[in-house]
Amino acid sequence: MTTDNIEPIKKEIRGYVIIFIGIVSLSLTAVFINYLHLPLVAAIILTILIAAVQVFLAAGYFMHLLSEKKLVLYIVLTLTAILVLAVLILPSIEHHNTIPGTVYTNVS
Amino acid sequence: MSTETIPYTVESRYDTGLYNAKLGIWLFLASEAMLFGALFSSYILLRVGAVDWPRGSSILSVPLGAFNTVLLISSSLTMLLSWAALRLKDFKKFKILLGITILLALLFLSVKSYEYYLKFEHHLFASKSTFLAIYFTMTGLHALHIIGGIVVNTYLWGPGSRMWKTQPERFTNRIEIAGLYWHFVDLVWLFLFPVLYLL
Numbered sequence: 505m506t507t508d509n510i511e512p513i514k515k516e517i518r519g520y521v522i523i524f525i526g527i528v529s530l531s532l533t534a535v536f537i538n539y540l541h542l543p544l545v546a547a548i549i550l551t552i553l554i555a556a557v558q559v560f561l562a563a564g565y566f567m568h569l570l571s572e573k574k575l576v577l578y579i580v581l582t583l584t585a586i587l588v589l590a591v592l593i594l595p596s597i598e599h600h601n602t603i604p605g606t607v608y609t610n611v612s
Numbered sequence: 613m614s615t616e617t618i619p620y621t622v623e624s625r626y627d628t629g630l631y632n633a634k635l636g637i638w639l640f641l642a643s644e645a646m647l648f649g650a651l652f653s654s655y656i657l658l659r660v661g662a663v664d665w666p667r668g669s670s671i672l673s674v675p676l677g678a679f680n681t682v683l684l685i686s687s688s689l690t691m692l693l694s695w696a697a698l699r700l701k702d703f704k705k706f707k708i709l710l711g712i713t714i715l716l717a718l719l720f721l722s723v724k725s726y727e728y729y730l731k732f733e734h735h736l737f738a739s740k741s742t743f744l745a746i747y748f749t750m751t752g753l754h755a756l757h758i759i760g761g762i763v764v765n766t767y768l769w770g771p772g773s774r775m776w777k778t779q780p781e782r783f784t785n786r787i788e789i790a791g792l793y794w795h796f797v798d799l800v801w802l803f804l805f806p807v808l809y810l811l
Contacts, residue, residue, distance in 0.1 A: 510700060513696055513699050513700055516696065517693065517696050520689060520692050520693070520696075521689070524685060524686070524688075524689040527685050527802070528682055528685055531678065531681045531682065531685070531802075531805070532678070534805075534806050534810060535674060535678045535810070537810075538669055538674060538809075538810040544811075547810070547811060548811055551806040551810050551811055552806070554806070555802055555803050555806045555807075558802045559799050559802055559803065562688070562795055562798060562799045562802060563795075563799060566688055566692060566791075566795045566798075567792055567795045567796070567799075574628065574629045574630055575629070576628045576629065576630065576635065577630070577635075577638055580638055580639060580642050581638075581642070583642070584642040584645050584646065587646055587649070588645055588646055588649035591646065591649045591650050591653045592649060592652060592653045592656065595653055595657050596653075596656060596657065596660065
């Protein structure tokens with residue numbers, strides 16, 4: 505292996521270590537926020553936001569989604585994201601019975 | 613005996629731009645995302661529909677959960693470094709780093725088992741409450757994924773590593789794929805920990 509090939513890999517390794525420190529720091533921040541005993545809504549928003557940034561960093565850099573620009577991957581992931589969002593949102597919509605025009609009767 | 617070889621184990625396909633195993637693992641991870649997505653959806657529905665829902669930190673140990681989070685993120689880093697070591701043709705370093713990854717995963721499972729033990733000791737079973745039911749379901753399924761990862765990584769660390777002598781590039785790709793799965797398991801935990809322990 506030539507030094508031309510070694511240097512980019514070593515640079516990648518330094519990047520991985522920086523991302524690792526970032527993700528660990530964000531986890532500790534989330535734990536710290538937990539000890540502040542914030543109101544539930546504020547705690548949920550902050551904690552989920554931190555988790556989302558962590559997942560972005562892990563997927564983007566550890567799983568190389570940001571550098572590997574392959575159309576097929578984006579198609580698979582977009583379809584997955586749509587289906588996961590549907591799985592997350594549709595039951596909640598049904599749960600609240602917000603479908604207009606539907607008449608619900610109490611059978612109990 | 614057939615002399616045909618499996619195509620696209622090292623070189624990328626002209627149409628996808630990826631070698632076959634990488635596309636395969638991404639399709640598998642997509643199905644896994646939907647599996648865990650359905651569980652998160654169940655969690656939200658159960659929580660929204662509940663009259664009373666405990667804060668995770670009142671039942672679960674946040675320090676133990678946080679410690680496990682650091683362990684899993686560290687194992688993701690060592691997994692990446694083991695792949696980088698192979699790309700640098702340093703097989704000895706690869707063995708050490710993948711070995712550390714496996715040990716960190718085993719340590720994660722030990723801490724998780726200890727947490728389960730603490731719950732069972734206080735008679736806190738899945739049948740006790742909806743919170744505990746979804747906690748044991750989600751963390752149990754995640755633990756099964758960790759066990760699966762340990763089995764694959766141990767094979768690649770032990771007998772599977774013989775491939776390095778005959779087909780080093782294909783073996784390096786196998787480590788990359790095992791790594792993608794491992795990072796996904798880490799990524800799921802990055803959501804599980806705050807949702808179950810902190811909120």
